[in-house]
Amino acid sequence: MLRGKNTKYLIMICIGVMILIASSSLMQSGGNRMSQAATEKKLAAVLEQIDGVSDVTVMIDSENNRAQGVIIVAKGAENTGTKNNISNAAAAALGIPQHKIEVFSKKRGEEK
Numbered sequence: 744m745l746r747g748k749n750t751k752y753l754i755m756i757c758i759g760v761m762i763l764i765a766s767s768s769l770m771q772s773g774g775n776r777m778s779q780a781a782t783e784k785k786l787a788a789v790l791e792q793i794d795g796v797s798d799v800t801v802m803i804d805s806e807n808n809r810a811q812g813v814i815i816v817a818k819g820a821e822n823t824g825t826k827n828n829i830s831n832a833a834a835a836a837l838g839i840p841q842h843k844i845e846v847f848s849k850k851r852g853e854e855k
Contacts, residue, residue, distance in 0.1 A: 779805055786836055793828050795819040798849055803837070810837045813844045821848040 787799040799817040803810050813833055820826045826846045834841045 778808070779803055782837075786833060789836065790815065790817060790829055790832055793819075793825070793832060795822060795825045796829060800849070801833075810839050811843065813837065813839070815844065815846045816849050817846070818849045818851075820846050 783801040783803050786803075787801045790796055790799045790801070796817050796819040799815065802814045804812040804814075815829055815833060817829060820829060826848075829846045830841050830844050833844050833846075
């Protein structure tokens with residue numbers, strides 16, 4: 744079998760491969776988080792283009808880079824029609840059914 748220097752080289756190669764695999768998976772998970780944040784921001788910007796909608800915050804719960812549920816908080820969502828438009832747009836953009844999307848009205852600030 745392998746002895747001496749050959750064994751050391753084999754062990755060093757195995758350790759190197761394991762480090763490469765570990766760093767690759769760490770980079771991918773970090774990329775998914777950044778991608779999710781970018782998707783949330785982009786969806787919020789698109790939803791703000793809907794008539795009657797402003798000040799949108801989006802949170803996407805995802806698993807394996809696929810949206811599992813969405814929470815949207817927006818000014819204008821107290822109107823039933825507007826709320827439905829927000830939900831329809833989010834469902835279309837993310838390719839998920841509407842029952843996985845919850846839309847809430849953003850609380851109003853106190854008037855001075």
